[in-house]
Amino acid sequence: MVMAWPHNFPGLASIAYNFAQYVEELSDGAITVKVNAAGELVGAFEVFDAVGQGTADCYHASPMFLAGKWQPATFFGLVSFGLNAVEHCAWMYFGGGEELQDKPYRELLNLKAFTCGHTGTQMAGWFNKEINSLDDFKGIKMRSSGIAGEVMRRVGASAVMIPPQEIFTSLQSGAIDATELCCAWLDSANGFHQYTKYYYAPGWQEVNSAGEIGLNVDLWDDLSDHEKLIMRHAAKSANSTNLGEWPYYNAKAMDTLRDEHGVELRTYPDDVLTALAQTSSEVVAELAETDDYSREIYASWKDYRDTALRYSALVDYPMYRARKLAFDAGA
């Protein structure tokens, strides 16, 4: 297995290690998986080619990292103003997402993938100035990836895509002066607070980021039915574990960032968020026009995403507001 992460990336490397362990446990030791970090066999963005070509058997990565090869893969990982973690499971398992992924992955990439691992709600990013209007993005040199990178460019920022493990040195050298990566646990482990002052919510660009386990499709086809079921259930079991891992450690890490590192927490103003949503909507619709695969994927995703946002505005938003009221009242 090749990962798109260093061994010590919290919440991401653990997914690969858990999957490897669960496969071994469920096969009673018959199948073992050796986990290699980004850079050991291949780089973070090269794991898909390595597995598709058979250099490695499987990977764990974000489908967003396929941006240079087939960008619509990001629908299976993250989309700005998109689905939260459980909604992504909803679309993948019940809304046809898994079948829509199988076809292009087999035909374009020689891969079979299982959604596995969800960061949950991310943060908008780290800045050295306050963001009070869209104009404040102008001239910022920000690490921002995929759809969000294009959105940031359209609102005037200078957005660059940098592999996760190189962000810290880019901030240190001044090559960038702002970044987003994930959320409190992983961001604090990367030390971004050492070179920036403000940590902004909400993660409009990654309401959730789903990872995936991918196998070489010829290897997959040669597995027995029982071995296929072991892979499928190991991925879903590791998915459950990871869904709990992020909220546990994120909450503790945020306390540490605020209380021990003096990070100043901010939220984007409503008009900034509305403008980002409108620009995102255009960028996502353009991405959908990549090819026939992406048109079909987008139609399915958009149908459920709009239904989910309508539901969530009625059900989830009032619930999180109620919990905030409870917290503010000390209850």
Add this chain to the structure above:
Amino acid sequence: MVMAWPHNFPGLASIAYNFAQYVEELSDGAITVKVNAAGELVGAFEVFDAVGQGTADCYHASPMFLAGKWQPATFFGLVSFGLNAVEHCAWMYFGGGEELQDKPYRELLNLKAFTCGHTGTQMAGWFNKEINSLDDFKGIKMRSSGIAGEVMRRVGASAVMIPPQEIFTSLQSGAIDATELCCAWLDSANGFHQYTKYYYAPGWQEVNSAGEIGLNVDLWDDLSDHEKLIMRHAAKSANSTNLGEWPYYNAKAMDTLRDEHGVELRTYPDDVLTALAQTSSEVVAELAETDDYSREIYASWKDYRDTALRYSALVDYPMYRARKLAFDAGA
């Protein structure tokens, strides 16, 4: 296996059926599980005794249904103004919840349980009058269970606990004039909209409701290590499936309730929610004083719950607000 649900309860019976299927798949057919509905072998609230005493091997139920026997079990299922679905996974898998459950379940109930299945955000319930202030609860005869039932009594409602499958006939007969059960998918399948007019958000009483698979602890102890791993991973895989099942079907069901059945959707006012939170906080603290087990469980739960709510107010609340802004802008 005995379930606390009828065969046709969407989103709940499917957890039991999926667990049974996954155990069979992972054991390559060596272990088979026959699923019995509530009332076939024992009633919904009697599944714990049946399994503890060995009449059945395992169950799927809400730990809330242990209220008559050991009410603190509700910490492993749902608590008013408590944890959302992924936070519950966080506390169970990483915050010590599973170990805290093992001890009393073994010593008091002769059971070994795995958290399995999460409804996600629920609704506050169905009413025939609008709720504009706490006074509007006075005199209402409402089906409401566990901690929430006690909270409703303290704010003046007449709250009764009724097994899920008997709620519809209780509304029909006029024995109750309001109810809560779950969320759009299960509630609409139960037809509550036929006898009530207003459907209120948010589900303060069940931010999430976690189910559990429970095994007779002597049976559990006699399983081989490999069989134990099959049970554990089957439960976690079924958990992933169910986490996606609810948001998919809930969103569709809510559209149907509003567009085809003319249900009027409402949200409790802020001051009502704050008062419910304060009363909940008292009731939960009293429940914690049940025994030494519950004191230890509450201390762990409360520590993470307060951390999670502080985090969520900073991170999740702004994100759901941002998605609402996007939805309102048609983006």
